[in-house]
Amino acid sequence: MCGATLVLTTSLGLAVAKAVESDAQNAAAAGRMSTADHSKFPELDRVFKTGPEVTQACLICHTEAARQVQHTKHWTWQSKDPKTGQVRGKKNIINNYCTAVVSNEKDCMACHAGYGWKDQSFDFSVQKNVDCLICHDGTGTYRKLPGYSGHPVYKRVEFPHGSGKFVEAVDLRKVAQSIQLPTRSNCGSCHFFGGGANGAKHGDMDSSLQHPGRYLDVHMDEKGLNFSCTTCHATKRHEITGSRYNIEAARTGEAAIRGKSDENPAACQACHSNKPHHQARLDQHTDHIACQTCHIPEFARNDIGTELSWDWSKATTMGPDGKRMVRKDSAGRRAFDSQKGEWKWESYVIPEYRWFNGTSTYKVIGDKIDPSKPVQLSEVGGGPEDPESRIWPTKVHRGKQPYDTVNMTLTVQHTGGEDSTALWHNYDWQKAIGTGMKAAGLPYSGKFDFVETELTWPITHMVAPKQDALSCEQCHSKNGRLKDIEGIYMPARDGSRWLDIIGWALALLTLIGVVVHGAIRVVNSRKAG
Amino acid sequence: MTVERIYVFKKFERFWHWSQALLIIFMLLTGFEVHGSYHLFGFADAVAMHTVAAWTLVGLWVFAIFWHFTTGEWKQYLPTTEKVVAMIRFYSVGIFQGAPHPYRPTVLKKHNPLQRLAYLGVLLFIGPLLWITGWFYLFFGDWKAWGVDGLLSLEWVAFFHTAGAFMMLAFLIAHIYLTTTGHTPLSHIKAMITGWEEVD
Numbered sequence: 001m002c003g004a005t006l007v008l009t010t011s012l013g014l015a016v017a018k019a020v021e022s023d024a025q026n027a028a029a030a031g032r033m034s035t036a037d038h039s040k041f042p043e044l045d046r047v048f049k050t051g052p053e054v055t056q057a058c059l060i061c062h063t064e065a066a067r068q069v070q071h072t073k074h075w076t077w078q079s080k081d082p083k084t085g086q087v088r089g090k091k092n093i094i095n096n097y098c099t100a101v102v103s104n105e106k107d108c109m110a111c112h113a114g115y116g117w118k119d120q121s122f123d124f125s126v127q128k129n130v131d132c133l134i135c136h137d138g139t140g141t142y143r144k145l146p147g148y149s150g151h152p153v154y155k156r157v158e159f160p161h162g163s164g165k166f167v168e169a170v171d172l173r174k175v176a177q178s179i180q181l182p183t184r185s186n187c188g189s190c191h192f193f194g195g196g197a198n199g200a201k202h203g204d205m206d207s208s209l210q211h212p213g214r215y216l217d218v219h220m221d222e223k224g225l226n227f228s229c230t231t232c233h234a235t236k237r238h239e240i241t242g243s244r245y246n247i248e249a250a251r252t253g254e255a256a257i258r259g260k261s262d263e264n265p266a267a268c269q270a271c272h273s274n275k276p277h278h279q280a281r282l283d284q285h286t287d288h289i290a291c292q293t294c295h296i297p298e299f300a301r302n303d304i305g306t307e308l309s310w311d312w313s314k315a316t317t318m319g320p321d322g323k324r325m326v327r328k329d330s331a332g333r334r335a336f337d338s339q340k341g342e343w344k345w346e347s348y349v350i351p352e353y354r355w356f357n358g359t360s361t362y363k364v365i366g367d368k369i370d371p372s373k374p375v376q377l378s379e380v381g382g383g384p385e386d387p388e389s390r391i392w393p394t395k396v397h398r399g400k401q402p403y404d405t406v407n408m409t410l411t412v413q414h415t416g417g418e419d420s421t422a423l424w425h426n427y428d429w430q431k432a433i434g435t436g437m438k439a440a441g442l443p444y445s446g447k448f449d450f451v452e453t454e455l456t457w458p459i460t461h462m463v464a465p466k467q468d469a470l471s472c473e474q475c476h477s478k479n480g481r482l483k484d485i486e487g488i489y490m491p492a493r494d495g496s497r498w499l500d501i502i503g504w505a506l507a508l509l510t511l512i513g514v515v516v517h518g519a520i521r522v523v524n525s526r527k528a529g
Numbered sequence: 530m531t532v533e534r535i536y537v538f539k540k541f542e543r544f545w546h547w548s549q550a551l552l553i554i555f556m557l558l559t560g561f562e563v564h565g566s567y568h569l570f571g572f573a574d575a576v577a578m579h580t581v582a583a584w585t586l587v588g589l590w591v592f593a594i595f596w597h598f599t600t601g602e603w604k605q606y607l608p609t610t611e612k613v614v615a616m617i618r619f620y621s622v623g624i625f626q627g628a629p630h631p632y633r634p635t636v637l638k639k640h641n642p643l644q645r646l647a648y649l650g651v652l653l654f655i656g657p658l659l660w661i662t663g664w665f666y667l668f669f670g671d672w673k674a675w676g677v678d679g680l681l682s683l684e685w686v687a688f689f690h691t692a693g694a695f696m697m698l699a700f701l702i703a704h705i706y707l708t709t710t711g712h713t714p715l716s717h718i719k720a721m722i723t724g725w726e727e728v729d
Contacts, residue, residue: 281576284670472573478565489683492565492572496688500566503695510699514706524625
């Protein structure tokens with residue numbers, strides 16, 4: 001770890017971070033700031049046939065790197081909730097997008113920081129299977145396609161199959177010689193495209209963050225602070241800080257010195273403290289409200305937008321000619337596909353607000369469900385009485401996906417691939433679920449239906465400039481942003497209806513009283529006069 | 530009928546009255562916007578101006594209390610039962626018949642018995658209700674540090690603050706009207722401006 005991160009870990013908060021990042025005017029700066037130029041290393045000046053060969057070359061110098069990566073979620077796709085003990089992670093959960101990884105590894109592992117995870121037999125201890133390049137490529141040419149179990153393409157291939165478009169074979173020598181600290185594009189190569197399309201999954205992360213302006217992200221603004229992802233998600237031993245799986249929802253206290261091992265540098269308060277406004281009344285809001293609530297007034301603030309629903313029950317509906325049908329919405333985003341179902345997208349999305357204490361509960365493969373109400377695939381914990389909770393902005397993604405109507409579990413379906421049971425190839429749910437459930441080791445009754453599902457994720461990226469933060473009235477009004485938030489008294493939103501009725505009646509009756517009193521005086525004085 | 534003029538309101542007293550009047554009207558205006566009753570200045574400005582007005586009123590009151598005690602004028606608010614019934618009868622009957630005012634103010638007793646009671650009510654009940662609840666409202670962020678966060682709820686603090694505001698509003702309406710019940714409709718107002726009251 002060198003360059004920007006090293007400088008940052010010794011710096012004192014925002015002011016220094018700003019100075020450092022101002023130097024890094026573009027993505028290439030991450031490479032320039034390193035003390036090593038990887039194009040000068042003889043170990044990398046050779047022909048590489050496969051990704052693992054490159055990793056072996058990396059490990060000659062970076063002896064501990066693979067082992068470090070193997071301890072991270074980027075490798076294990078698994079995490080344990082320290083509070084509840086629930087074992088989650090991409091490997092185990094069922095989400096609202098492509099549902100589950102099991103039986104679809106060949107496709108899904110295009111975003112695994114490794115090579116060769118094609119089924120449950122993957123050996124997590126083999127060091128050469130760690131993919132260094134997906135995070136450290138400086139050429140922008142290193143791509144991993146679905147269907148290759150995490151390998152890049154070593155031969156020119158048509159992609160998507162039958163499209164007439166081709167992806168060139170990767171030049172591993174060039175990529176290996178371009179090694180740099182991860183840029184926004186490196187992280188974004190997976191995190192911007194989660195859920196199968198640009199911006200689909202998160203809503204606060206999409207390819208517009210490769211070259212963002214100030215309006216979109218005040219910290220990443222390419223002409224301004226130009227933060228990379230790792231400026232906040234500062235990394236040691238390849239462990240990326242600030243995971244959605246363990247959010248520090250209610251951090252208090254002063255700004256922390258960067259590099260303190262027990263501090264989470266990814267929280268806003270790490271640099272800004274929890275009293276950053278120089279205005280007591282605004283500062284006292286931090287006792288109840290997350291920074292993100294005011295400072296991310298909308299997410300997906302661009303034309304890319306984000307997906308708000310995925311209805312799998314519409315999948316396998318074929319076109320009039322009996323063939324696969326694909327439709328886009330007016331903004332060119334996927335709207336329907338016979339393989340996958342129906343989607344709804346939106347841009348400039350107003351978040352849904354929830355009390356959140358940092359702990360989310362996930363549905364993992366095999367969990368029992370109650371199909372009478374929307375199944376919460378990811379649910380934020382917390383409430384107004386919990387001192388660790390704050391009001392957070394969230395993206396709620398709603399969908400429909402299949403479940404076993406007898407065993408009352410969400411099903412695992414084999415979707416990707418061109419074999420005889422893959423859903424996207426055969427358009428047959430029974431076969432796809434049968435294969436998926438078998439791979440997951442779950443019983444399947446043979447009966448399925450579709451159930452409504454919801455996935456609630458906190459929003460934390462695309463922080464707006466302060467001029468664009470929510471104004472007071474946007475919450476302090478009768479029908480404001482927080483109109484459904486319970487357990488807190490908000491001036492202008494709340495009040496006793498009875499007090500208002502009695503109070504205004506008192507004022508009105510007084511007024512009527514004095515007007516009548518005055519009128520009688522006037523009339524009587526005229527009579528007398 | 531001879532008209533006599535007496536000097537009832539001293540310079541500071543008049544300054545205090547009118548600046549307090551403006552501040553209270555302004556605080557009612559901004560306060561009910563903060564309460565959510567209407568949109569006028571915008572919530573943020575309403576809150577900011579309400580707060581500035583509150584601190585200004587605090588400052589004014591410090592001077593006023595000092596003045597009342599050093600001059601002995603506080604005695605003007607001592608309640609009395611004398612002539613209360615007569616006053617009520619005057620306002621409800623006599624005033625329509627052109628009956629003479631049952632109370633004649635003097636420099637030492639400038640308020641009639643009903644005024645004394647009303648102002649004492651404002652000073653000892655409505656005022657403190659607004660001050661105390663307003664203080665806690667303003668320092669909501671410090672409740673934890675003061676150790677009162679378990680005892681108070683913002684909902685009830687706001688409730689009583691708003692209740693106080695409604696009472697102040699009703700008082701204000703009645704008070705303004707009653708200024709017209711002097712020797713002439715404007716003589717009370719003139720007195721509060723010039724200091725000189727015309728009495729029958």
